[in-house]
Amino acid sequence: MTLSKIFKYPDTWRDGRYDIADRKQVPGVGGLILGCGDLDPAILELRLANNFSKLKLEFGQSNSSESSDQTLAVRIDANGQYRDQKSVKLNQIAAFEIPVQKVNALKISVYLKETPDCGGFGSAEAVLTNMVLS
Template structure:
């Protein structure tokens, strides 16, 4: 009986030992699995990403300068040499100069002249070299109806080339004859005409036509031309 009990105990012990060996060690397996999972896996590609430089293509087309309108500037007052003068009322009672003349021939100038017995008289001078109305030279004033009378003196410069000519000065107002006088060398003549309601006034200077008229230069001088 004792032998059977001992044999039974031995059999149970062997069975328990066999069962312990077949049971997997879950703790060791889990540790090994964790170690394999967390270990870094080497890769062939570098960790730093290298970029290949690319050519930059401009997207904006070159700007083309577009024509622009010039800046607007306020008009400037014309100078005497650019635009002739329309005489204002305050031009009264003072001798007129070439800058006061609306239109005049080339070669006429302001200056000082010896005329007859006057020395260095202030005036407006110009040369004539042919006789007759066809060779007349015209100085035009624009009065704008601002004046009542025009007075002027005229003669031949003592330095005129010819001493045989007769100088003639005629005044037209608004296109109509007003007055006319002639003067030889060494004389001074005066014209005094009404310019009331006159806008355009012309001083027509020529060498008088006559049978004895000969070619030769004469320097005509207009002096003390005053509006009132």
């Protein structure tokens, strides 16, 4: 899935090819995440119009992220309700498979987890890849 299929996303995010962990030139959408904590996440919103049953996606940090000490977190909310959340460090990839029946608005929140290594001023390039609605 490319940004053209996403209803709303941060202006700084872009489609591209990224190196993530041991994968090279993976197509996906990515953006820089600055600061720590979930108070001001990058939010990507999809409008599904109740037409799908499942969302699959993988995420990780680009190998070119400025800091190698950050923990990237992704949270999924469907119709304003919490569905799932996962986090990864550099050199890891995590996956979601979320049921989305009767979902119109789906939000993917991306932020850096508040950790002792973050110190409030972390940065990492987040990448969402293999996003498939079925």
